[in-house]
Structures are given as structure tokens and as C-alpha cells.
Amino acid sequence: xxxxxxxxxxxxxxxxxxxxxxxxxxxxxxxxxxxxxxxxxxxxxxxxxxxxxxxxxxxxxxxxxxxxxxxxxxxxxxxxxxxxxxxxxxxxxxxxxxxxxxxxxxxxxxxxxxxxxxxxxxxxxxxxxxxxxxxxxxxxxxxxxxxxxxxxxxxxxxxxxxxxxxxxxxxxxxxxxxxxxxxxxxxxxxxxxxxxxxxxxxxxxxxxxxxxxxxxxxxxxxxxxxxxxxxxxxxxxxxxxxxxxxxxxxxxxxxxxxxxxxxxxxxxxxxxxxxxxxxxxxxxxxxxxxxxxxxxxxxxxxxxxxxxxxxxxxx
Numbered sequence: 001x002x003x004x005x006x007x008x009x010x011x012x013x014x015x016x017x018x019x020x021x022x023x024x025x026x027x028x029x030x031x032x033x034x035x036x037x038x039x040x041x042x043x044x045x046x047x048x049x050x051x052x053x054x055x056x057x058x059x060x061x062x063x064x065x066x067x068x069x070x071x072x073x074x075x076x077x078x079x080x081x082x083x084x085x086x087x088x089x090x091x092x093x094x095x096x097x098x099x100x101x102x103x104x105x106x107x108x109x110x111x112x113x114x115x116x117x118x119x120x121x122x123x124x125x126x127x128x129x130x131x132x133x134x135x136x137x138x139x140x141x142x143x144x145x146x147x148x149x150x151x152x153x154x155x156x157x158x159x160x161x162x163x164x165x166x167x168x169x170x171x172x173x174x175x176x177x178x179x180x181x182x183x184x185x186x187x188x189x190x191x192x193x194x195x196x197x198x199x200x201x202x203x204x205x206x207x208x209x210x211x212x213x214x215x216x217x218x219x220x221x222x223x224x225x226x227x228x229x230x231x232x233x234x235x236x237x238x239x240x241x242x243x244x245x246x247x248x249x250x251x252x253x254x255x256x257x258x259x260x261x262x263x264x265x266x267x268x269x270x271x272x273x274x275x276x277x278x279x280x281x282x283x284x285x286x287x288x289x290x291x292x293x294x295x296x297x298x299x300x301x302x303x304x305x306x307x308x309x310x311x312x313x314x315x
Contacts, residue, residue, distance in 0.1 A: 005044045005051070006153070007153040008078070009045060010049075010153050012126070014078065014079075015079040016069045016070055016081075017080070018066065018081075018082045019037055021036055021037045021086065024037075033086035033208070033287055035083070035207055035256040036256070036261070038083065038255075038261040038262055041053055041081045042235060051078070052183050052234070053081045053083050053235040054234050055207045056083070056207065057233075058210070058211070059088060059093055062084055067100075068188070069082050071106065075108075075134070075186060076109070085256070087287040093211075111138065112147060114143050114147075117146040117147050118143070123138070123146065124157075124159040125149040126158045132179065133175045133181070133182055158171065184238050184239075187233075191231040191233065192229070192244070193214070193228070196226055199227050201250050201297075201301065202228040202252070203217075204231075204245075204251055204262070205231055206233070209255075212287070213229060215290035217229055241266070242272060245276055249276070250304065251277055252280050252296070253280065255279065256281075256288055257281065258283045280297075
């Protein structure tokens, strides 16, 4: 499967993959939940690849983000992963009703028309005309003599002609990286939950951790512990995420895996200071709970010698 993901990435073929994550490796815990495929999907296939990931919080967002993933895959001409998990996939949850607009227009991205080809527009399947890394494509049968190309997984030049010339390979790789940068402006933004009072500490979380985190934040506030919290909804990471981390002395990163995979991505891709990030890992296969989050934060804040903030201490 990884080979075909790499083909879709390098040949720039739209694809959407739904990953309902559970415990691994191998057969692992087939009936238990985890968020353990983040790195595997972000860099799936051999060679230098980066893939778009969406992190839904509940069935409602699974529905919305699946539709959005189809548009993103077409717009970016690349695989897009919807990173659900077994907690969302198998358990019953309260969420907003699904809604669909029958007038919604699908985003097919950059498609060159017959009229443009007849007008003499220069068509190169992998030619970056607009500087955003996304080339134009044609549909089969668009024109009887123009706009055709080979879709190939090998290196090629901007006109889809096979090439192993170093300059052509460098052009393609740099263009693909620019396309990934462009994706930052298209994927869902993170969601901030601001503390009632100024906070030195913060929490980052994603996916099905959301409901437990909101309950935990309320319980911690009752103890006088206030944190800002940011729910990450997509990769690549927008600049707001790096700014959020830089604004706090410590950021607790909650994940349902053993290796702290999102933490690794934040360090590698958002260039976050590793000393600022505190991985908090829940990986026994059961859904993460507000009690777990509350206990972990309270204990870690206490170890940092931070005195809880009481109502009568606030100016």
C-alpha cells in the first residue's frame, strides 16, 4: 500500500484514505483504540514525502473532513488522510447532526480547459505556473490533439517526459515542497480554548481526545490550574501552532500512542523547542479520559513547583 501512496504523491493523483487507527504494531490490539499511525501516514512511502493529515474529533467532523478531504485531494492533487481512530469508529458518541448543502460546489482545483488549450496556453503537466507548487491538469478527452500526458511514478520534466536529469528531479522536489507549504492555507485551522486567566502552561491535543480535554480543563480550573489549550486539526502545521508553543513555558502534548508521534512532528515540522514540549502519553488501548488528563497535568504542574491560582488571589 505504501508503494501506491508514493505513486499518488509523486504522480500527483488525488486520493483520500480513511485511517481508523487502533493498537499496533502488526495485528496489535485490533479492538482497541490508539493514535499510533501519525508518523506512518505523514511520511508514508519511501523517499522524501509529506502528506496532508486531517484529525477529526467526533463523527460529525469525520463526515465534514471526509468531504473536505475530497476537495483538498483534488485541489492539491495529492493523497489526503483522514485520521480517525477506533474510539470514534466503534463507540457511540453525542455529536452535532450531519448536515449537507446540496448546492455545494466541488473543488476540482486547477483543470485546463479545451478553450485554454485552443488559445495556445502552454501546458506542462508538472509546470508550476502560479508559484504555489500546484500544476494544471487536463481530463481525458479534453482536446483531440492537445493536453495529453503520461502519468508516471518516475522522475520527469515539467512536461511529463521521462527524465533522470538532476535538474528535473530537483525542480519537482522543490515544487512538491512548495505545494505542501501552500496546503497550510487550505487545511483546517487549529481551535484555541483560552484560559480564564493568563497562563504560563498550555496543552496541545488532537482527534478523539477533544471531549475528555474539555472536561479536564474545567476540572483543573476548579483546582486553580489554568491552561490554554489548542486542538490541532490538520498537518501541515500553520504558523499559529508554532506561535502558540513559543508563547508558553511548557506545553503538554497529549497523545494516544507510545512514541509521542505528534510531538516528533511538532519538533521536526513546526521547529518547536523540544525543551518546551512535555509529551503526555496514553496508550493502553482504552479511550483517554478526563480523569487521566486532570491527574497528569496536576502532578506535572506540582513537580514544576507552580502554586495553584485561587479566585481570591486574582486582582
